[in-house]
Amino acid sequence: MTDPCKPQACAIQSCLTKTGFDESKCTQFIDQLYECCTKFYQEKGPDARTPCCPVPHLLSLKLEQRNKEPLDARLV
Template sequence: MALILAACLTKNSYQEEKCQSQINALYECCNAFYQARGEDAKTPSCPKPNLLRLKMKQRGMEP
């Protein structure tokens, strides 16, 4: 998932607004990861759980 987002950002000169669906998909994936493995789980691709919840809330997504 992170590779797809990175490719989108590179293709669009790092304009996040052009990669919203990929960002949302990454956040959904990260949320599922933390639900399955706990908030202490480690991943290089996901924001920490508290930051993830904030970002999802800002986007109108249910964490």
């Protein structure tokens, strides 16, 4: 099975490499990965697994944290 969210995960890695690993400059790519992962679990179910996505309960936690306040990844 090919990982449907691999392009988003690779985009994060590419961004981090280009920015000297400054996560705050890559948040759009992180958001895109989380959107892809959300769709993946909606389609495949909560027991599905893919190496590019956090498990569902961690994904929910990360999304909740990102929605609470503007996130500066450097503070995390």
